[in-house]
Amino acid sequence: MTPAGSANGTVHPHGGGLTFRASLTEAMDDLLREDPRVLLLGEDVLDPYGGAFKVTRGLSGRYPGRVLATPVSEAAIVGAATGLAIGGLRPIAEVMFGDFILLATDELINHAAKFRAMYNDQVTVPLVVRAPAGGGRAYGPTHSQSLEKHFLGVPGLKVVAPTHLHDPGALLRAAVADPDPVLFIEHKLLYPLELRPAEVHGTPYPTAVVRAGRGEPAVMLFAYGGGVRWCLPAMGRLAEAGIASTLCLPSRIDRFAAWPWWDLAGRPPAAVLVEEGTAGAGWTAEVAAQLAEAGNPPVIRRVTGADDIIPAAGHLEDAMLPSTDAVVAAALALVR
Amino acid sequence: MAQADEALAVELYTQMALIRRVEETLQALFRQGRMRGTTHVSIGQEACAAGVVGAMDRQRDFVFSTHRCHGHFLAWGGEPRALFAELFGRQTGVCGGLGGSQHLCWNGFFSNGIQAGMAPVAVGLALSRKAAGEGIGVAFLGDGTFGEGALYESLNLAALWGAPLLFVVEDNGYAQSTPRRMQHAGRLAGRPPAFGVETVVHDAADPITIRRLAEALTLAVRADCRPRCLYLHTYRLAAHSLSEDYRDTEEIERWRRADPLAAMRRRLPDEQADTIDREIAARVADAVAAAEADPPARPRAVPLPEPVALPSLASAGGEPA
Numbered sequence: 001m002t003p004a005g006s007a008n009g010t011v012h013p014h015g016g017g018l019t020f021r022a023s024l025t026e027a028m029d030d031l032l033r034e035d036p037r038v039l040l041l042g043e044d045v046l047d048p049y050g051g052a053f054k055v056t057r058g059l060s061g062r063y064p065g066r067v068l069a070t071p072v073s074e075a076a077i078v079g080a081a082t083g084l085a086i087g088g089l090r091p092i093a094e095v096m097f098g099d100f101i102l103l104a105t106d107e108l109i110n111h112a113a114k115f116r117a118m119y120n121d122q123v124t125v126p127l128v129v130r131a132p133a134g135g136g137r138a139y140g141p142t143h144s145q146s147l148e149k150h151f152l153g154v155p156g157l158k159v160v161a162p163t164h165l166h167d168p169g170a171l172l173r174a175a176v177a178d179p180d181p182v183l184f185i186e187h188k189l190l191y192p193l194e195l196r197p198a199e200v201h202g203t204p205y206p207t208a209v210v211r212a213g214r215g216e217p218a219v220m221l222f223a224y225g226g227g228v229r230w231c232l233p234a235m236g237r238l239a240e241a242g243i244a245s246t247l248c249l250p251s252r253i254d255r256f257a258a259w260p261w262w263d264l265a266g267r268p269p270a271a272v273l274v275e276e277g278t279a280g281a282g283w284t285a286e287v288a289a290q291l292a293e294a295g296n297p298p299v300i301r302r303v304t305g306a307d308d309i310i311p312a313a314g315h316l317e318d319a320m321l322p323s324t325d326a327v328v329a330a331a332l333a334l335v336r
Numbered sequence: 337m338a339q340a341d342e343a344l345a346v347e348l349y350t351q352m353a354l355i356r357r358v359e360e361t362l363q364a365l366f367r368q369g370r371m372r373g374t375t376h377v378s379i380g381q382e383a384c385a386a387g388v389v390g391a392m393d394r395q396r397d398f399v400f401s402t403h404r405c406h407g408h409f410l411a412w413g414g415e416p417r418a419l420f421a422e423l424f425g426r427q428t429g430v431c432g433g434l435g436g437s438q439h440l441c442w443n444g445f446f447s448n449g450i451q452a453g454m455a456p457v458a459v460g461l462a463l464s465r466k467a468a469g470e471g472i473g474v475a476f477l478g479d480g481t482f483g484e485g486a487l488y489e490s491l492n493l494a495a496l497w498g499a500p501l502l503f504v505v506e507d508n509g510y511a512q513s514t515p516r517r518m519q520h521a522g523r524l525a526g527r528p529p530a531f532g533v534e535t536v537v538h539d540a541a542d543p544i545t546i547r548r549l550a551e552a553l554t555l556a557v558r559a560d561c562r563p564r565c566l567y568l569h570t571y572r573l574a575a576h577s578l579s580e581d582y583r584d585t586e587e588i589e590r591w592r593r594a595d596p597l598a599a600m601r602r603r604l605p606d607e608q609a610d611t612i613d614r615e616i617a618a619r620v621a622d623a624v625a626a627a628e629a630d631p632p633a634r635p636r637a638v639p640l641p642e643p644v645a646l647p648s649l650a651s652a653g654g655e656p657a
């Protein structure tokens with residue numbers, strides 16, 4: 001069985017030295033050039049600064065008046081972008097750090113995500129909110145979080161988390177073309193990585209599948225976004241130990257159906273579910289529940305962040321977040 | 337009265353009387369158990385809706401409203417039948433029965449039940465109209481809504497970016513059960529000007545005055561695409577929602593004697609007012625009868641998870657197919 005609507009086994013074309021960050025910048029550049037309805041807004045997005053993570057660098061000079069530096073007002077950024085979207089424009093709002101999306105949660109959940117359904121399809125809200133998220137840079141408790149689990153299961157809201165195995169720019173273009181609001185999670189540590197060709201399935205938000213080792217996979221990994229940085233090296237180490245594995249890396253993480261991917265991989269007897277966010281009630285809990293509900297599930301382990309704040313001290317942060325070691329250990333515990 | 341004023345008086349009285357009749361009917365329908373949930377009526381405040389909304393252009397402008405939205409909706413030209421149907425939970429409702437009393441959307445009219453949440457959305461829509469080269473908006477607010485931070489972000493952004501938007505405050509002195517003086521320090525009408533938003537303060541006794549003020553302000557907003565604020569002192573004669581009213585009964589009585597609807601009626605010849613009232617009563621009764629008989633709201637088709645649905649266990653005999 002293969003997932004419906006998939007461009008099966010497509011290896012996406014990028015990989016020629018383009019970074020995750022440049023892919024996003026390029027996509028916004030193209031969008032601004034091609035579509036007069038597109039505009040960017042966010043804190044400190046103008047040149048020469050170009051945004052806290054430099055993703056919008058170069059754009060304000062090229063598209064004056066369409067890249068808007070906002071006050072430090074997350075609710076107004078997302079709320080006004082929602083109004084712009086209703087008005088027929090295609091706003092891309094940047095929240096400087098994903099942590100600050102909490103200040104715009106009401107606009108996102110009670111407004112942008114609600115309108116289409118509660119107004120009986122009389123309006124659509126083609127809004128994209130980009131949020132640089134995640135830890136690994138010792139920014140401390142309020143600038144390092146992976147909060148996306150709180151936005152899963154919101155009717156009307158999609159959550160998309162690209163990796164360098166997807167084509168992040170193409171995903172951003174898909175999000176801008178989407179008639180519904182999309183929360184677009186960019187893991188900070190992925191920005192400098194070069195894109196890698198990968199087997200992807202599905203459209204418009206493809207899932208990447210990575211296979212490592214010889215023979216039938218003994219373990220399946222499920223991860224998204226920044227989780228890729230532990231899974232790929234872990235798969236290499238498992239392969240060295242003679243354990244074949246398959247990684248499923250969706251780009252759209254809300255309403256993700258796990259079972260078909262496990263099936264596609266030949267139903268490996270073990271599954272390791274990886275997420276950077278805090279332990280429990282998260283994306284991996286949903287994946288585990290779905291695998292269990294489908295019957296004859298694999299044996300499962302979750303690898304997540306600790307149920308704690310993210311400490312500022314780098315070594316403490318390293319200790320509380322998942323790691324390659326933790327992913328390998330979880331797989332070995334299930335396989336052996 | 338000059339002839340133009342007379343015509344305006346008839347228009348405004350008719351508008352206000354329709355709003356009053358619709359909302360008193362809603363109260364009765366809830367009391368009788370024919371409607372479920374709750375509702376917020378604007379009885380006593382109709383002059384604000386009739387005065388302000390009539391100054392807008394229904395072809396290109398838009399209105400953002402609040403939980404207390406029926407008057408604004410009717411003044412915008414919304415159909416009483418569609419409003420009743422919405423509250424009855426009928427397919428023919430303004431939003432197919434999905435929104436209910438507080439969540440209306442029709443022809444450039446939007447309301448939501450979150451205090452101040454619509455303020456930045458209104459700013460954004462106003463900016464999109466500015467980019468398109470036509471249309472302005474009005475955003476209604478209550479005094480209690482001045483407690484919300486999003487309002488200040490919105491006033492700031494509207495002034496900073498030049499959003500063609502008229503903020504209209506209906507200050508009825510209360511937020512739910514709490515009087516204004518118990519929740520706000522300082523003078524509320526002084527806040528929009530702090531953002532450079534020109535603000536006109538007036539009482540809401542006379543809809544003709546409100547209409548003139550709104551016309552002048554919307555003209556100014558259209559001319560320079562800068563926000564303005566019309567701050568109206570009004571009073572709601574009914575309870576906040578369907579629950580009890582704990583306000584001082586003498587205070588309510590005092591305001592009832594100054595009911596702007598009654599004052600407006602006195603400006604028309606008795607016979608003419610009687611005719612208007614009779615027509616409205618019949619129109620509202622017909623609307624209720626039609627709406628109540630309409631088919632029930634349909635559930636939305638909820639999309640299946642992507643990329644595929646989970647397999648059916650039944651068809652697989654307990655094993656995934």
Ligand SMILES: Cc1ncc(C[n+]2csc(CCOP(=O)(O)OP(=O)(O)O)c2C)c(N)n1
Pocket residue numbers: 403404449450451477478479480481482508510511512576
């Ligand atoms: C964010 C939010 N907080 C609280 C409420 C509950 N609530 C509904 S109406 C209301 C009072 C609003 O007062 P005001 O803005 O003065 O409007 P009024 O009811 O007087 O018309 C409150 C607190 C709400 N709907 N939204």
